[in-house]
Amino acid sequence: MVVVSFARKGGAGTEFGLRLTAILCISDFRLMKRAALALLALCLAAPLVAQQAPGQIRPRPAEGREPEFKAPTIREYKPKSQLVAPEHLVPRAKFPVIDIHSHQPTPISPAEYDRVMKGMDANNLQILVNLSGSFGDRLRRGVEALTASKYKDRMVLFANINFGGSVGAGFGAKAAKQLDDDIKAGAMGLKIFKDLGMFVKKPNGDRLPVDDPELDAVWETCARNHVPVLIHIAEPPAFFEPLDYANERWLELSLYPDRRHQTGVRFEQLLAERNNLIKKHPNTTFVLAHFGWHANDLAKAGTLLDQYPNAYYDVAAVLYDFGRQPRAAHDFFVKYQDRILFGKDSYQPDEYPYYWRVFETHDEYFDYYRDYHAFWKLYGIGLPDPVLKKLYYQNALRLTPRLSKAGFPQ
């Protein structure tokens, strides 16, 4: 038996230490010598990895140097890529699209609808689902404005729950009754905003959990009426992390104070409540907005879909996560082709083509439209036509049977 013990202490400002003790029970001397050399190499290499800055694998050769010129801020530094690669811009989607996640005024004025329609036609958007449909009288006026418009069946509304005030005993039954009326008035689904889980309160001031039984009647109303619930719970995982220079969304959080969450509730807690809700209501269809915030972890995204057959994803505002893992994203979209719906969220006609390019091409290393979302480039995931059709409209038509099928290929 041999006891090998190394200790090494580094200097010059970096404090590191390593003590490695190994007990070797080796009869062969040559083997022992080789093991001792390997251990020594490990000890010498250890300082290189012991003190890494976030996002950095090992100290860089120029460590200790300072730039000779004034360094640009992260907002100023926009290097122009020298890469010359094939470009296939896609100004218009290959197949007609249902955007299941849009926000428009309710009721929409004829002039505003004209403006929206220009962008829809340019992008091959056949139907916009306006998730800001409101409830009661406003929703009814919203439906009337669409019915009276010259664009038949090109926009529909999802209803919302009036969470004004707190959620106490009896709230659920009342909200369910209102929702029933709203569906009769023409709402084709229910949209739940991120307030649920983060800001909606119980009468005693406590946070209302996403899966609180008081709301069961609401989810069951959707199941009974065969309308989907498009539900936005939580925020990107980085929003719940410390706001330091290792945070992938530092710039965005720095620019938008309202995206910093000091509500105290953890990301994991919100998702656990959401998943319990999905499990508790197997007959209700849940479309998880923004890929359920799992686009950065496709293994987790797949596990959720495997566990809950009533769960679906929309792709709204998480394009940056597909575009940075094109091979994995391609395989995921093919494997779960019946479970993903197209959605964009903010209505900017000139931003849709980034989605078309990611989904339809194999282009490499191209810009995303918001640098505060993503400090990286995108790659196309090149989906085959049958998968594109499901993503663009077939899945949405299946989940929302009252949508008009006019304008879609058979």
Ligand SMILES: [Zn+2]
């Ligand atoms: Zn939204």
